[in-house]
């Protein structure tokens with residue numbers, strides 16, 4: 185039986201699946217139900233000075249009939265009092281001593297940080313998460329992403345938290361920056377025990393074209409919100425991977441953003457996260473999704489012969505490199521399986537209009553198309569549009585060329601140029 189226990193910066197949970205700080209972690213009763221359902225940890229809905237929320241506050245992105253592909257919110261932090269939140273945190277911890285309970289915090293002054301951290305520790309929390317990521321409302325008051333976007337402020341507040349806290353401190357980073365690494369390093373410099381990312385991406389989810397108002401509309405007006413859900417996963421994976429492979433960055437990571445099932449969670453672990461957090465998918469489908477996540481992860485680990493999470497955390501990092509290090513002589517072509525092809529011609533259209541005009545229709549309107557392999561550049565587009573799973577495979581061709589990266593090629597060319605004294609440029613052989 186694989187061991188699913190996870191350890192993120194000293195915060196231990198029976199499995200790596202945590203609820204992210206959001207509506208599903210708004211109250212003790214909810215978190216107890218979530219732990220009963222199987223979640224290994226939960227990050228409490230951000231605690232601070234209570235706010236007043238707007239009505240409405242969410243927006244969804246539907247795409248070709250599929251609702252909830254992306255999700256947007258203009259919600260702020262908790263609207264419940266600190267007394268209520270800390271009382272319930274203590275109750276949850278009493279009933280679930282072995283689950284991870286992390287309190288997300290966001291306040292303004294140093295004195296307030298001391299107060300909320302002391303109260304989190306007294307309530308028995310396993311860790312705190314500093315919310316430096318919220319991209320609406322709170323940032324306009326100098327909190328949330330306003331902190332996360334300024335490495336100096338991030339480092340300063342993190343160091344206050346470390347001064348006051350006797351439990352692990354996670355810093356939750358905002359994706360609304362051009363390069364995540366300096367922001368992770370700022371948290372590290374402040375003494376953080378770990379980071380969590382991503383918070384939501386600044387966005388306008390859509391515009392009501394009949395009434396000329398962006399969504400969600402609050403009495404005929406709107407504002408930018410935070411984007412999350414499946415659509416943001418690629419952004420989150422990139423940022424987690426960028427930190428993991430940075431030689432200077434050494435902190436554990438809790439990965440967040442668009443996780444919908446066990447395989448998404450594994451992707452984050454392979455890129456270096458030691459736990460994952462989920463919000464939108466739980467809002468859309470409920471706490472019970474964790475059952476499939478646990479089953480799926482266990483099956484995966486059994487199939488791959490993995491005994492514990494440490495056996496595969498970060499395993500994809502060595503294969504994540506710079507473009508200039510890829511083998512530019514590697515060649516693949518598209519091959520169509522005539523047995524499963526339904527003759528829909530989607531690949532023909534895509535290759536002709538969006539790629540390299542090398543898939544041609546067969547003799548009949550619904551024939552299996554023909555790939556002109558010498559002309560195929562192996563771009564994958566036809567495979568992406570084909571509606572039949574595995575019908576188009578990208579197959580490696582042996583072109584007899586030696587492996588060479590762009591960087592190596594540049595160095596070689598430079599030498600040739602120096603020798604010839606020319607500005608001529610030779611393509612790789």
Ligand SMILES: Cc1cc2nc3c(=O)[nH]c(=O)nc-3n(C[C@H](O)[C@H](O)[C@H](O)COP(=O)(O)O)c2cc1C
Pocket residue numbers: 204205206207229230255256257259260261262288315317318356382383384411412413414416440441442443461462463464465
């Ligand atoms: C309605 C809503 C409220 C949120 N509130 C908070 C919050 O109070 N504190 C926080 O750190 N993140 C908050 N988040 C961000 C989530 O914790 C998470 O970082 C983000 O949604 C990405 O994960 P997902 O794609 O699984 O939703 C909120 C997200 C949503 C959708």
Ligand code: SF4
Pocket residue numbers: 517518534535539540541542543555559560561562563564565566567
């Ligand atoms: S891989 Fe690209 S170039 Fe090759 S057949 Fe498919 S769409 Fe055309």
Ligand code: SF4
Pocket residue numbers: 520524525526527528529530531532552553569570571572575576
């Ligand atoms: S898209 Fe796929 S199923 Fe459709 S014709 Fe091309 S190979 Fe066949």
